[in-house]
Amino acid sequence: MDSMKRYFVFALSILLVLCLTGCWGNKEIEDLSVNVGLALDVGEESELEQELAKEGDSYPKKNLITATLQTVPVLASKNEQQSSTSKSSAMYLNTEETGDSVFQLYRQYSLRRYRPIIGHHLKVIVISSELSRKMDLEKLLKFILRDNDIRPSCLVLISKGKASEALVSSQTGDIPSFHLRSMVENQFRNNKILAPMILTKLDGIMNSGSSFVLQNLVSAKGEVEFAGAGVIKGETNKWIGTLNEHEVEGLTWIKGEIEGGLIKTYDKSGEVLAYEIKSAKTKIKTKVHGNDISFHVSIESDGRLIENWDTSQVPTDDKFLKEAEGYFEEELKEMLHKTIHKMQDVYHVDVAGFGNKLRIQHPKVWKTVKKDWDETFSQSDITYDVKLTITDYGSSSK
Amino acid sequence: MWQTIVSYIPDWIVFVQALVLLIVPIIIYFTSKWLQSALGSLTSEGTTTENKSEENTPEDGKAEAEDNAPFTGEYVTDLASIKNRIAKNCDVHFREFTMANGKKAAIIYVEGLYDKELIEVQVMKSLMFDDVEETEKPSDETKITKTYLMNKMLPISEIREALNLQQVVSDILVGSTAMLIDGIVEVLLLGSATGKTRSIEEPLSEGLLRGPRIGFTEILSDNTAILRRHGKNESLELIKFQVGTRAKKDLVVAYMNDIVNSELLEEVKRRIESINMDYLPESGYVEQLIEDNSLSPFQQAQNTERPDRVINSLLEGRVAILLDGSPFALIVPVTFSMLLQSPEDYYERWIPGTLLRMLRFLATFFALFAPALYISFISYHPGLIPTKLVMSIIEARQGVPFPSLIEALIMETSIEILREAGVRLPKPIGPAMGIVGGLIIGDAAVNAGLVSPFLVIVVAVTAISSFAIPSYSAGITLRLLRFLAMFCAAVLGAYGTVLFFLLLFSHLVKLKSFGVPYISPISPYRLDDWKDFIFRLPFKVMKRRPLLMKTKDSDRKK
Numbered sequence: 001m002d003s004m005k006r007y008f009v010f011a012l013s014i015l016l017v018l019c020l021t022g023c024w025g026n027k028e029i030e031d032l033s034v035n036v037g038l039a040l041d042v043g044e045e046s047e048l049e050q051e052l053a054k055e056g057d058s059y060p061k062k063n064l065i066t067a068t069l070q071t072v073p074v075l076a077s078k079n080e081q082q083s084s085t086s087k088s089s090a091m092y093l094n095t096e097e098t099g100d101s102v103f104q105l106y107r108q109y110s111l112r113r114y115r116p117i118i119g120h121h122l123k124v125i126v127i128s129s130e131l132s133r134k135m136d137l138e139k140l141l142k143f144i145l146r147d148n149d150i151r152p153s154c155l156v157l158i159s160k161g162k163a164s165e166a167l168v169s170s171q172t173g174d175i176p177s178f179h180l181r182s183m184v185e186n187q188f189r190n191n192k193i194l195a196p197m198i199l200t201k202l203d204g205i206m207n208s209g210s211s212f213v214l215q216n217l218v219s220a221k222g223e224v225e226f227a228g229a230g231v232i233k234g235e236t237n238k239w240i241g242t243l244n245e246h247e248v249e250g251l252t253w254i255k256g257e258i259e260g261g262l263i264k265t266y267d268k269s270g271e272v273l274a275y276e277i278k279s280a281k282t283k284i285k286t287k288v289h290g291n292d293i294s295f296h297v298s299i300e301s302d303g304r305l306i307e308n309w310d311t312s313q314v315p316t317d318d319k320f321l322k323e324a325e326g327y328f329e330e331e332l333k334e335m336l337h338k339t340i341h342k343m344q345d346v347y348h349v350d351v352a353g354f355g356n357k358l359r360i361q362h363p364k365v366w367k368t369v370k371k372d373w374d375e376t377f378s379q380s381d382i383t384y385d386v387k388l389t390i391t392d393y394g395s396s397s398k
Numbered sequence: 399m400w401q402t403i404v405s406y407i408p409d410w411i412v413f414v415q416a417l418v419l420l421i422v423p424i425i426i427y428f429t430s431k432w433l434q435s436a437l438g439s440l441t442s443e444g445t446t447t448e449n450k451s452e453e454n455t456p457e458d459g460k461a462e463a464e465d466n467a468p469f470t471g472e473y474v475t476d477l478a479s480i481k482n483r484i485a486k487n488c489d490v491h492f493r494e495f496t497m498a499n500g501k502k503a504a505i506i507y508v509e510g511l512y513d514k515e516l517i518e519v520q521v522m523k524s525l526m527f528d529d530v531e532e533t534e535k536p537s538d539e540t541k542i543t544k545t546y547l548m549n550k551m552l553p554i555s556e557i558r559e560a561l562n563l564q565q566v567v568s569d570i571l572v573g574s575t576a577m578l579i580d581g582i583v584e585v586l587l588l589g590s591a592t593g594k595t596r597s598i599e600e601p602l603s604e605g606l607l608r609g610p611r612i613g614f615t616e617i618l619s620d621n622t623a624i625l626r627r628h629g630k631n632e633s634l635e636l637i638k639f640q641v642g643t644r645a646k647k648d649l650v651v652a653y654m655n656d657i658v659n660s661e662l663l664e665e666v667k668r669r670i671e672s673i674n675m676d677y678l679p680e681s682g683y684v685e686q687l688i689e690d691n692s693l694s695p696f697q698q699a700q701n702t703e704r705p706d707r708v709i710n711s712l713l714e715g716r717v718a719i720l721l722d723g724s725p726f727a728l729i730v731p732v733t734f735s736m737l738l739q740s741p742e743d744y745y746e747r748w749i750p751g752t753l754l755r756m757l758r759f760l761a762t763f764f765a766l767f768a769p770a771l772y773i774s775f776i777s778y779h780p781g782l783i784p785t786k787l788v789m790s791i792i793e794a795r796q797g798v799p800f801p802s803l804i805e806a807l808i809m810e811t812s813i814e815i816l817r818e819a820g821v822r823l824p825k826p827i828g829p830a831m832g833i834v835g836g837l838i839i840g841d842a843a844v845n846a847g848l849v850s851p852f853l854v855i856v857v858a859v860t861a862i863s864s865f866a867i868p869s870y871s872a873g874i875t876l877r878l879l880r881f882l883a884m885f886c887a888a889v890l891g892a893y894g895t896v897l898f899f900l901l902l903f904s905h906l907v908k909l910k911s912f913g914v915p916y917i918s919p920i921s922p923y924r925l926d927d928w929k930d931f932i933f934r935l936p937f938k939v940m941k942r943r944p945l946l947m948k949t950k951d952s953d954r955k956k
Contacts, residue, residue, distance in 0.1 A: 007436075010429075011429055011433075026777040026778050026888075026891065027777065027778075028776060028777055028795075028801055029776045029791055029792055029802075030791075030795035034780070034789065036785065072789050073789045073792055073793050118781065120781025120782075121780075121781065121785040149781060178786075
């Protein structure tokens, strides 16, 4: 019996030891604020920060970057919640911090808000073109790419104006970060939207040293719009210019990223003609003759004649359809021409993935030219042929 | 060279950690071994037989000798000795009468147990009113022998004779009627107990929509009869044992003699014979006295009220144990998948059967891990929840003053209390209680800010899932383990939950029920048995009995 008792005490003490370890690493979800968006601007202290600095908030730093951290949710007190339907309280909270290290800016957040920030749900990073013109993108995103919490599926965008303005919304109930993240999904409606550039993809491209484009944003009066694309040169990882919407359209055709969208043009009498893309296929063929590298882009697409303002023309008429196809093909060729011109002659970069085609089709040649590919690309010859087919004209023939 | 080697030798902390890692499992192993043996010694034979021999005082020996002495044949002395033994019981009655031929006789019975009609109409009437034809009457009236009585005068099928007091007394007390006749040495025992019994009803704990609506009752002979009635089958064997040292009870072991593995059968018999307990009120006692591992939270025998389930198991090569007085038959050996299977899986077509089975596995997972996952997501891994849900959870949990573990414990405990209370409530109040408990407490707790609405959903899903498990006992096990899972989740998050899962499975892999691994088709891996595991394939595919049972006859089809 005595030994039983001793064993019992022994077993009990083991149990107690287990209890002693306690909890570590846990943080209840309601005590956290979720970081959903990040905007990076050229360093410029906001009024609030200046005042805070006057009151004594200072530490050694260079004011290179202003980071705007968007966090959700904003917690309203209970009474407010009940009466707040009329009041337009924002659903998000933007906190601006100016300094140099992005990581430090993130940690500075804890000095101002009591609920610590978590990065798992970061959806969007917006970088102002001004900042990316000055600074290497890789430097800016080093922390973001390294951090364990931040998901590789986070979207990266460029903003023509101030990036922080892209994270402001005038609509109540709208969270700009979600808004931007979801807008990228509209690719199937409009071919002016580039395939989303997410962090992992960006990491790979930056490492390979090739040039690329990022979807560009413009914002005004709390509204944000996707407009064109920012071109980043691979050698420096810096912004060098923009492609306008029209050129982005051409770019998506070349890249074969069309999921939907339209071609609009005018017929000879200046009336509107619109073509709804049902399917599109792009093939790029690479030809190498000694030192000359040339590409041939062939585009095939099926679609629908969806709008023609010239009412005298009847779409049941095959001749008219052929004519319309001609207009569209011409418009598309024009578009391609402008895009290629911009790439080869203005920016001297390959952002349409020609280099990748060469790498696949002629790996040996690629090895010799990849060092200075952007320049080589600018000298290369690009031809294209376009074949659009109007398969139908919708449910009305009038 | 030496320097480089030294640089790879880890810090002393690593060695301490390694030592701890070594010692902790050893400690756990020895603790469980010691506990096992401590529990085992309570039921082992060695100690109790010793006790028995000590208790056997000379007085007892004397009484025993008296009991075993044969009757004298003297009516008065024999009656007196029986009276001496049991007359002080208020329900034992002695009815003395004179037979038609003038001899004295007595009937001894227990009120409420004896077969009143049989005794009155067939025995007393034929003895008191001598209507046997004159020609067949024995010439000498004084020579009414036992054989004459049995052959000519008592039109009863069930007659036994007893020679000594012990036998008579024990039979009278279980319901036989004893008859003592002057001049006959043997005491005749007529009929058997016909106490009030319950009629055969649909099993309460294992209802089915499709399937036989017949359940076992408390009467062993009824239960064995139900088993016999499953079809013409000579191979069904029912062996009787007597268990209980003080109050003896019948226990029947049922099996198919040309299917069952003989080693298994021997093991079952051996364990039943080694049962050492003064009284076994329910088959749950048997279950616990013959199980392999008393420390395991998992049951090692399946209890069922359904005869169809028993027969199906017997045909798979398992053994059933039926105890008198209990409507629950035990099926051994049991595997984990059996606990999640319902006879309906076989009665419905195989596609819905498979679907239901998978649903039940899913429900088991929820019942075990839903609150644990909730806790680990809320406290440790906000990144694993979809962003919009994170936002609404944060908003909903603003007023909640407790960490998620306490919150979950509050709700889970109250649900368990509610359920426990529901079992005891009279039937008309039950549903009302469910509404009060489920809806009002849940809603009020949310409104009062004690818990978040998400937890209420989690708890409700958990509770419903645990009701989807066909075996009530398995449900209790999972309820118990759920709390452990919650604590693990609260300490280490999803990592802790995974560790708990591994711990649970390492236990399950080691556990055996009568020599059969508990999670059998998974480990040891037998692909053939997977036909009837998570899936229930068509009968055309299931041509063989489970391989894990190592049956004598493995083919189900000729």
